[in-house]
Amino acid sequence: xxxxxxxxxxxxxxxxxxxxxxxxxxxxxxxxxxxxxxxxxxxxxxxxxxxxxxxxxxxxxxxxxxxxxxxxxxxxxxxxxxxxxxxxxxxxxxxxxxxxxxxxxxxxxxxxxxxxxxxxxxxxxxxxxxxxxxxxxxxxxxxxxxxxxxxxxxxxxxxxxxxxxxxxxxxxxxxxxxxxxxxxxxxxxxxxxxxxxxxxxxxxxxxxxxxxxxxxxxxxxxxxxxxxxxxxxxxxxxxxxxxxxxxxxxxxxxxxxxxxxxxxxxxxxxxxxxxxxxxxxxxxxxxxxxxxxxxxxxxxxxxxxxxxxxxxxxxxxxxxxxxxxxxxxxxxxxxxxxxxxxxxxxxxxxxxxxxxxxxxxxxxxxxxxxxxxxxxxxxxxxxxxxxxxxxxxxxxxxxxxx
Amino acid sequence: xxxxxxxxxxxxxxxxxxxxxxxxxxxxxxxxxxxxxxxxxxxxxxxxxxxxxxxxxxxxxxxxxxxxxxxxxxxxxxxxxxxxxxxxxxxxxxxxxxxxxxxxxxxxxxxxxxxxxxxxxxxxxxxxxxxxxxxxxxxxxxxxxxxxxxxxxxxxxxxxxxxxxxxxxxxxxxxxxxxxxxxxxxxxxxxxxxxxxxxxxxxxxxxxxxxxxxxxxxxxxxxxxxxxxxxxxxxxxxxxxxxxxxxxxxxxxxxxxxxxxxxxxxxxxxxxxxxxxxxxxxxxxxxxxxxxxxxxxxxxxxxxxxxxxxxxxxxxxxxxxxxxxxxxxxxxxxxxxxxxxxxxxxxxxxxxxxxxxxxxxxxxxxxxxxxxxxxxxxxxxxxxxxxxxxxxxxxxxxxxxx
Numbered sequence: 001x002x003x004x005x006x007x008x009x010x011x012x013x014x015x016x017x018x019x020x021x022x023x024x025x026x027x028x029x030x031x032x033x034x035x036x037x038x039x040x041x042x043x044x045x046x047x048x049x050x051x052x053x054x055x056x057x058x059x060x061x062x063x064x065x066x067x068x069x070x071x072x073x074x075x076x077x078x079x080x081x082x083x084x085x086x087x088x089x090x091x092x093x094x095x096x097x098x099x100x101x102x103x104x105x106x107x108x109x110x111x112x113x114x115x116x117x118x119x120x121x122x123x124x125x126x127x128x129x130x131x132x133x134x135x136x137x138x139x140x141x142x143x144x145x146x147x148x149x150x151x152x153x154x155x156x157x158x159x160x161x162x163x164x165x166x167x168x169x170x171x172x173x174x175x176x177x178x179x180x181x182x183x184x185x186x187x188x189x190x191x192x193x194x195x196x197x198x199x200x201x202x203x204x205x206x207x208x209x210x211x212x213x214x215x216x217x218x219x220x221x222x223x224x225x226x227x228x229x230x231x232x233x234x235x236x237x238x239x240x241x242x243x244x245x246x247x248x249x250x251x252x253x254x255x256x257x258x259x260x261x262x263x264x265x266x267x268x269x270x271x272x273x274x275x276x277x278x279x280x281x282x283x284x285x286x287x288x289x290x291x292x293x294x295x296x297x298x299x300x301x302x303x304x305x306x307x308x309x310x311x312x313x314x315x316x317x318x319x320x321x322x323x324x325x326x327x328x329x330x331x332x333x334x335x336x337x338x339x340x341x342x343x344x345x346x347x348x349x350x351x352x353x354x355x356x357x358x359x360x361x362x363x364x365x366x367x368x369x370x371x372x373x374x375x376x377x378x379x380x381x382x383x384x385x386x387x388x389x390x391x392x393x394x395x396x397x398x399x400x401x402x
Numbered sequence: 403x404x405x406x407x408x409x410x411x412x413x414x415x416x417x418x419x420x421x422x423x424x425x426x427x428x429x430x431x432x433x434x435x436x437x438x439x440x441x442x443x444x445x446x447x448x449x450x451x452x453x454x455x456x457x458x459x460x461x462x463x464x465x466x467x468x469x470x471x472x473x474x475x476x477x478x479x480x481x482x483x484x485x486x487x488x489x490x491x492x493x494x495x496x497x498x499x500x501x502x503x504x505x506x507x508x509x510x511x512x513x514x515x516x517x518x519x520x521x522x523x524x525x526x527x528x529x530x531x532x533x534x535x536x537x538x539x540x541x542x543x544x545x546x547x548x549x550x551x552x553x554x555x556x557x558x559x560x561x562x563x564x565x566x567x568x569x570x571x572x573x574x575x576x577x578x579x580x581x582x583x584x585x586x587x588x589x590x591x592x593x594x595x596x597x598x599x600x601x602x603x604x605x606x607x608x609x610x611x612x613x614x615x616x617x618x619x620x621x622x623x624x625x626x627x628x629x630x631x632x633x634x635x636x637x638x639x640x641x642x643x644x645x646x647x648x649x650x651x652x653x654x655x656x657x658x659x660x661x662x663x664x665x666x667x668x669x670x671x672x673x674x675x676x677x678x679x680x681x682x683x684x685x686x687x688x689x690x691x692x693x694x695x696x697x698x699x700x701x702x703x704x705x706x707x708x709x710x711x712x713x714x715x716x717x718x719x720x721x722x723x724x725x726x727x728x729x730x731x732x733x734x735x736x737x738x739x740x741x742x743x744x745x746x747x748x749x750x751x752x753x754x755x756x757x758x759x760x761x762x763x764x765x766x767x768x769x770x771x772x773x774x775x776x777x778x779x780x781x782x783x784x785x786x787x788x789x790x791x792x793x794x795x796x797x798x799x800x801x802x803x804x
Contacts, residue, residue, distance in 0.1 A: 014568075014572045043575055046575065054800065066795075066796075066797030067797055069794065070568070070796040070797040071565055071568055071569075072565070072568035072572045074572075074798070074799045075799065076572050076574070076575075077575075078576070079575070159704075160699050160702075163699060163702035163703060163704065164697075164702065166472070166474035166702060167416055167473075167701070168698070169474070170412070170416045170478050171415070171416065171479055172445075173445055173448065173479075173482070174480070178697075178698065271677075275673075275677065290697060290698075291695070291697065292695065292696060292697030292698055292699050293694065293696075293697065294694060294695075294696055294697075294699055295566075295580075295692060295693065295694030296565070296566050296569040296570070296580065296692075297562050297565060297694050300562075300565035300568060301565060301705075301706075302561075302565065302794060302796075303703075303705040303706050304703075392704060394468075394471070394704075395421075395465070395468030395472040396476070397456065397477065398456065
């Protein structure tokens with residue numbers, strides 16, 4: 001039997017381990033006679049439509065090891081979704097090169113693109129196995145226990161919130177208020193992870209806000225003041241899309257009525273909630289307030305990845321190739337948890353129709369009743385194993401009076 | 403002979419390795435019969451005036467190892483300088499406890515405080531050895547080859563600028579412009595370190611601005627546009643105090659004429675130059691521009707420290723105790739470089755009068771002629787050994803046409 005080519009692309013926001021999924025695909029493809037060659041699409045679907053790809057030697061251990069050690073999407077990513085009127089052109093490209101397998105590593109939009117391309121091929125009687133490979137720091141894909149990429153940003157933030165706290169505790173006499181503004185779409189999975197580093201109940205980060213729980217600036221100011229009066233400093237984590245309630249509905253905290261800017265795609269830009277709150281806190285409390293905004297560094301910091309996350313990212317890549325050659329197109333690879341302790345996970349498959357365009361919110365039973373108690377024990381049991389090992393234990397000298 | 407107590411404090415902005423200097427002091431104190439006990443001042447000079455300190459067991463290997471693995475200032479830091487009218491009170495405290503040795507780990511202000519306290523003691527015929535231990539990410543202390551703390555932030559930024567570049571290269575179709583706003587007082591030592599991660603001449607970070615070279619927003623916009631047109635994305639590093647020339651003199655870039663806020667000490671707060679430039683770039687180029695502002699994380703990230711820096715921080719702590727018991731008060735410990743390759747450094751001493759209140763700017767021979775060539779080969783030869791080992795080599799897949 002002669003193999004057929006496999007096309008792979010990466011899509012959406014990159015992560016510290018998305019290249020490990022690409023490496024897993026290469027490692028598995030070399031074992032599968034049904035795959036004749038692997039081509040990497042440049043910038044996902046953009047590369048498919050433009051026939052812009054590069055041949056990836058699937059049996060090159062140096063490349064596989066290099067990809068596993070490199071954050072971000074080595075092929076280039078994109079936010080382009082395949083539109084209905086792109087489908088004919090995309091199929092024509094696949095046909096021209098007799099592509100047998102299409103793998104897209106990404107989030108909800110990528111699952112949708114994979115689903116639509118697979119259906120279009122089936123409708124045109126073109127033999128194609130299209131499989132989605134999960135990836136997102138936002139951890140908001142349904143049908144999978146969690147998403148590759150999440151464990152690493154969770155580890156980064158659990159550690160970084162502790163480090164921001166050490167800095168702020170030391171500098172409390174001049175800079176007692178520190179906000180850490182983190183990523184996260186509509187759900188609080190990312191911000192919640194910062195609470196995992198807490199060494200005891202009332203230690204920092206003292207307050208973690210989740211976008212599922214809209215909050216007014218006035219409420220935040222009162223919360224921060226209470227913590228500051230009690231501890232002499234305050235460390236606050238919130239997401240760049242933290243919400244506030246208004247009479248006209250929910251909006252980004254401090255955004256005012258108008259976005260600061262609309263990009264050429266019409267996506268609104270809001271100013272940073274942390275910058276806004278810092279101005280309010282300075283004015284209200286009369287003390288210095290600063291914010292850290294790690295931005296892309298939180299999803300790129302290779303030195304802080306979760307080893308468990310990296311191995312799982314590799315595993316879902318391999319599983320996707322196996323599914324494709326078995327004829328199980330139309331699915332996304334999932335992670336299935338069998339137990340928390342010991343942590344045991346295997347890969348599975350979910351129908352793309354059950355995944356595409358659906359986001360998984362943080363379940364209410366994971367969310368605490370106040371920013372000072374942002375997550376429940378159930379969330380900790382869920383998320384702790386994803387950190388991939390114990391966190392560093394830092395030395396805090398005893399506080400006066402403790 | 404009976405020993406006398408040693409007081410140690412930490413001062414100024416914390417670093418990822420300042421606790422290693424404290425650990426070095428404890429490790430050396432236990433070998434010195436002239437030191438009867440070590441007390442750690444809470445929040446530096448504040449703790450001295452308030453007699454607020456804690457006993458530190460100098461022979462506790464767990465504490466020493468814990469401090470060496472913990473970023474930030476475990477004793478608490480302060481920006482308080484000893485004023486003339488504090489000196490009598492400070493001497494009275496020292497006398498009451500028969501303190502024989504006073505060690506302050508910090509930057510320029512701490513050297514000044516150490517100097518003044520030592521002189522006041524001498525004038526009052528009170529036997530005291532006051533020694534300063536260098537520490538600052540800003541690398542701006544005179545008389546020492548470099549400052550403990552600098553190597554670690556340099557390593558953090560050399561790696562993080564590469565990681566921000568990987569992220570931006572992948573996302574160039576939607577988010578092609580990334581600014582990284584870093585710390586740094588008036589000198590560009592910190593920002594310049596980001597250039598050390600460049601893998602070849604025109605790779606990212608494409609532009610690094612230094613406060614020694616004031617630049618207009620219009621010049622930055624033109625530079626960024628040129629890079630963006632050429633590479634399809636642009637990564638820019640600048641410091642939170644980047645300067646711009648105006649007819650009325652130099653000010654913080656984008657600051658406008660008025661600071662956004664004055665803190666209770668009268669220090670001005672300016673809005674972020676990166677946030678300002680992002681707004682201008684979006685308006686000018688019509689593309690999305692984002693910024694990362696790692697803030698305190700850049701000086702706290704334990705996973706990214708330079709091992710050389712950590713060892714030197716420990717060594718200057720030990721050297722300070724040895725100097726104090728030898729009667730060499732009135733000095734700051736220095737690092738003396740004997741060769742770049744192999745890198746060889748020993749500790750030395752400089753008179754506090756030659757250090758206090760003087761800042762070392764980046765020498766002109768270290769500064770390149772344009773933000774695209776921000777540093778010279780002489781700077782690289784100077785700074786590279788401080789990174790403490792090779793940087794990770796990330797895998798970049800070949801660009802189209804390359």
